[in-house]
Amino acid sequence: MAEVQTEVHDDIVSDQGKWEWSEMWKTEDWWAIWIGFFILIAGMLVYFPHSGDMKDIIDQAQAKYGEAAQRTNAIKTIAWYKLSDGKKKAEARKVSAGKWLTSFTHKTHSWSNNPLDAFFMSKEKAAAKAKAAQVKYEEKKAAEVAAFAQAQAAESLAEGAGFQDQALNAAATHAINTWRDAKLLAGKAKKKAQAKPYNQVFNLIGLGIFFCFLFGIPMIFMGQSFKKFAVAFLFVYGMTVLSWLFSYQVTMKHYGIGYAAWAIFLGMMVSNTVGTPKWAFPAIQTEYYIKTGLVLLGAKILFEKIITIGTAGIFVAWVVTPTVWLITYWFGQKIIAMPSKRLNAVICSDMSVCGVSAAIAAASACRAKKEELTLAVGLSLVFTAIMMIVMPAVIKTTFPVDKQMILGGAWMGGTIDASGAVAAAGAFLGEKALYVAATIKMIQNVLIGVIAFFLALYFTTRVEVEETGTKVGLAEIWFRFPKFVIGFIIASLVFSVLYSGYNAETDGLGRAMIDKGAIKGMSDLFRKWFFTMSFVSIGLATNFRELKHHFKGGKPLILYVFGQSLNLCLTLLMAYIMFYLVFPELTATI
């Protein structure tokens, strides 16, 4: 293990560390990297041999609709959409191993009144559910068929005029959009009409055993008892499953009260009432789970994605966000004098970047306390639930109709913290608003890596130096630097290169192999479990009194409200300027 010498000079305590190679198998920072890499490499081994099959699916769609899709770029024709749909069918995770992994790592299912529905559904019940959904599906399907006929007729008229008549083009676009909306709803209804029986109990048990070994074996190298960890892990894993159970209850789902909120809440409920059992402490390993999840998160921070939204979007997502972060941090330090720089940084990150996931990354990068992360996440969840309802209502009532979709979508994507709430609020306005909002949020997500690295560097070289009162050299910076950030960045770089490489080979292959393969079919399946386990651990180790101490004077709330207000103003202004004044033609193509 790294040698740490503590020296005391005139009441200033300073830690001076010395790097040792054994750190690489004796510290949780490095084990987080190894476990994360193990899962990512397994994902590559499972999916990458299927790149040929995915390429074939894309090529077939291209051969079938490519020419027809290219006959005009004045409007998006039916063939253009069919080409897009055909390409989307290429998903590496749909291979048999992928289907098995998805089923094995599945969380609990949605339920409304009977919690057993979350774990088990009989053949009879599934058949009854499918039958009930079938009627709705048939209605939606009929609507889709009718809308498709109208779209075809409108497109023929526009084509008859050589796609030169603006009015006919607009009518065709409208009819095609109506068909797309109807198709989307029919597709969702179809899935419900295909309800199948399930029994998640054995998979959940198997998954628990797998996680116990995955995290337990490294505990031996870190000098802990595997047996004690395994017994304690039962408790943490049980609480994790319970968190998923609550988050999939239908009312909770509507309110966007997700797994993080439930995990922290249930953990705190136990620790602050009957108390966390002492035997459970060996598995309450917040940092260990969180860092492993963060290394997996790195794999989905793909740099090519930032091109997606175009130039207008990059200014909304990548210029407003750091500006808001810095001004809010300055406000927190200079105006309201936040006592903790770490809490200030974590709140700034979750409010300006992307909520819970940014808070986790920031808290780990600056070594914030558990209570500080809990507080920041709590603030983010409350404001997300409010903004998810208020923002679409404001946009619908105050924005000009022609600007609701893109300006409204960009505004929500840049300001609402959580991706799911962004999607729900966007979908309320319409499909296009959903797409713009979700994509802006996605590009903001990419900033997590930049912000985490920036924070790790800032706290290592500035804040910790101020706290200890000693200047640090490069070796000391390396010693103190949170190593999982390196794993996060390596994962991001490797997967960005692979993603771009596949796309260079065939357009859309990156999505099929990386997005819908190694990420969606492997790292994502595990990441959410790890984050939930870490949140359960946070809750189990959090004391209400400690939390109250951090909330003293309501400063965190003032900071969040100030930052979010600034974010709302700057994002709206920047979105309007970029989408409608600087790049109006590019916006018109969306």
Next chain:
Amino acid sequence: MQKKNNVLSKIQAWGKLFTVILLIWLFGWVVGPYIENHIPVYKQIAHVVEEQNIDSAAYMYADDVGSYDGEYYLTDSFKHAKRDDYGITKSFFAGIVSCFFILWIGWRYVL
């Protein structure tokens, strides 16, 4: 006496726990649905969430399918329009550089 106090505090702790469970039940099955049915915007959002099967509690873009669909739609739309101002243009690059420039300003003068 000490033993009696311990028993009493244990009963209190379990009582608190059951009260919280009762409150969760009240929210999930009584208050929550009531609010949902009486605030029109909320009702519509809940309907959209159910109809389109959106994971409204997702924290990352990849947790929600809408993000992928949105990304594909936008990328294909821009490519289809064959515009020169899409892709890694000077303006796009300026956006990226601005981000790092702002962070540098912050590092130098704000933090």
